[in-house]
Amino acid sequence: MKLNNDYEVNARTIYIENAYHEHFRTKINDIDGIFFSTKSAIQLLDDACLDDCADYRSRRRAVKEGVGIHQKIPIPVIPIEKVYAVPTHSPNHDDNVWFFAEYYLYCKPLGKEKAEIFFNNGSSLIVSVSAYTIERQIERAGRCILRFSPINHLGFWLNKPSHIR
Numbered sequence: 001m002k003l004n005n006d007y008e009v010n011a012r013t014i015y016i017e018n019a020y021h022e023h024f025r026t027k028i029n030d031i032d033g034i035f036f037s038t039k040s041a042i043q044l045l046d047d048a049c050l051d052d053c054a055d056y057r058s059r060r061r062a063v064k065e066g067v068g069i070h071q072k073i074p075i076p077v078i079p080i081e082k083v084y085a086v087p088t089h090s091p092n093h094d095d096n097v098w099f100f101a102e103y104y105l106y107c108k109p110l111g112k113e114k115a116e117i118f119f120n121n122g123s124s125l126i127v128s129v130s131a132y133t134i135e136r137q138i139e140r141a142g143r144c145i146l147r148f149s150p151i152n153h154l155g156f157w158l159n160k161p162s163h164i165r
Contacts, residue, residue: 004028004035009048011081014119015099016041031121041098045085048077067140067147074101074141076148084148086141088127088134095128101141107134 009016012031019027024036026044037044046056054062056075063073072090075098077083082102089096103119109131110116117134118124127134 002035005037007035007037009044011083013100014103015097017097052078063144067143069140074144079148080150084141084145086137088129097127107131
């Protein structure tokens with residue numbers, strides 16, 4: 001357990017959840033370990049968005065208007081680095097977890113309103129929503145990524161060099 005009030009969401013962040021602790025607001029699972037912060041998840045996301053010249057509310061509005069997603073809105077935190085935060089619930093819901101699309105591998109149902117999300121670094125997380133909800137959120141994140149990813153990232157996949165095909 002590491003307290004890190006200076007933690008910045010980045011390309012190594014896997015998920016952010018409520019800490020349910022008297023001193024910390026968030027628990028952050030990162031490639032480098034588990035961190036705790038006194039900042040809320042939205043404050044952490046806002047700080048990271050501001051580092052990329054926008055704020056959380058502006059990114060949220062851009063997704064609403066540019067992609068047409070109006071609930072459980074994925075946030076393009078740092079699009080140039082493929083950092084897209086995906087909520088499991090409404091952002092202010094106590095059980096909301098922000099997971100990052102780049103690390104999502106698959107999810108497995110654990111009953112009607114529970115699922116386990118598996119990440120490509122070998123970690124997993126049990127969330128209090130259905131697997132269907134997670135799959136829908138991944139689809140929304142995909143739409144967001146297609147809309148906001150820099151062209152050079154997409155161009156590689158659309159126009160692969162012949163030696164890679």
